[in-house]
Amino acid sequence: MLFETPITRLKEEYNDNRFYVKREDLLPFCFGGNKVRKAELFFGDLRSNNSDVVVTYGSSSSNHCRIIANMAALNNIKCYIISPEEGYEETYNSKMVGLFGASIVKTPLDCVADTIEKTMLDLKKRYTPYFIKGGGHGNLGTQAYVNAYEEILQYEKENNICFDYIFLASGTGTTQAGLIAGKIKNKNITQKIVGISIARKNPYGRQVIIDSLKEYFNSNINYESDVIFIDKYICEGYGEYNSDILGTIKDVLFFDGIALNATYTGKAFWGMKKYIEENGIKNKNILFLNTGGTPLFFDGLEALS
Numbered sequence: 001m002l003f004e005t006p007i008t009r010l011k012e013e014y015n016d017n018r019f020y021v022k023r024e025d026l027l028p029f030c031f032g033g034n035k036v037r038k039a040e041l042f043f044g045d046l047r048s049n050n051s052d053v054v055v056t057y058g059s060s061s062s063n064h065c066r067i068i069a070n071m072a073a074l075n076n077i078k079c080y081i082i083s084p085e086e087g088y089e090e091t092y093n094s095k096m097v098g099l100f101g102a103s104i105v106k107t108p109l110d111c112v113a114d115t116i117e118k119t120m121l122d123l124k125k126r127y128t129p130y131f132i133k134g135g136g137h138g139n140l141g142t143q144a145y146v147n148a149y150e151e152i153l154q155y156e157k158e159n160n161i162c163f164d165y166i167f168l169a170s171g172t173g174t175t176q177a178g179l180i181a182g183k184i185k186n187k188n189i190t191q192k193i194v195g196i197s198i199a200r201k202n203p204y205g206r207q208v209i210i211d212s213l214k215e216y217f218n219s220n221i222n223y224e225s226d227v228i229f230i231d232k233y234i235c236e237g238y239g240e241y242n243s244d245i246l247g248t249i250k251d252v253l254f255f256d257g258i259a260l261n262a263t264y265t266g267k268a269f270w271g272m273k274k275y276i277e278e279n280g281i282k283n284k285n286i287l288f289l290n291t292g293g294t295p296l297f298f299d300g301l302e303a304l305s
């Protein structure tokens with residue numbers, strides 16, 4: 001698959017800042033999103049391992065599981081999805097996972113690790129299963145966003161612009177780790193990459209990103225100063241939102257025609273605006289990475305009106 005998502009300028013300006021969006025939601029596979037870029041690398045690895053089953057982990061609303069289930073169908077291999085039974089609800093993502101013929105293995109949250117291990121052991125008796133961590137976490141997931149960072153650099157060069165900030169919705173932090181790794185590789189010292197946490201709290205959330213960087217560079221350098229992971233705009237947790245987030249989603253939809261969602265991109269876009277206000281950021285070039293999750297926009301459409 002050939003990737004290169006567009007970067008476009010938004011109409012809105014807050015605090016005299018100029019806003020741009022990189023449209024990872026337009027990645028050309030199954031409604032796009034950052035999980036496509038990651039999954040493409042994991043499936044390349046899966047094929048070179050001659051694996052014939054894929055196993056992964058994710059909730060019923062997981063974009064990752066939608067993408068993995070579709071890629072498994074495309075590669076004509078069986079897909080198992082380990083999913084926590086707590087809070088399970090039908091979403092467009094879970095319906096598509098079913099449509100692609102993936103098997104869902106529901107398990108209590110505190111048994112997830114055991115269930116993954118048991119599923120893998122069972123499958124190994126007859127198959128060569130390949131395991132992908134939840135959200136596409138790991139070096140290949142990081143690499144996917146080092147690649148995306150190269151596209152951002154290319155855009156900067158061609159358009160004679162420097163992004164002072166990159167903002168994004170951060171979950172497992174893999175996407176953010178990839179962008180930061182790209183920034184470090186290119187010695188881009190002044191740029192700040194700000195992850196707006198959609199669920200995890202610090203110090204854990206930040207530490208996972210630092211660990212991803214250490215693993216990626218196979219080094220013991222302390223990357224602490226490179227990692228800005230903001231846990232202030234989580235609301236009550238994963239999937240929780242407030243009326244300001246819905247207002248932000250409507251604004252971006254009405255004025256720029258871009259559909260954000262309350263779980264990830266809408267929450268992060270709102271968090272970005274708050275962060276800019278609270279930190280007095282003015283007159284900068286700001287790139288927002290639209291990490292996708294388009295099916296979640298439709299799950300939340302009713303709440304918008």
Ligand SMILES: *Cc1c(COP(=O)(O)O)cnc(C)c1O
Pocket residue numbers: 033034035063064135169170171172173174175176264265291292293
């Ligand atoms: C998974 C996901 C994220 C978070 O990505 P991480 O690499 O896990 O931090 C952000 N936005 C959307 C739409 C996602 O599906």
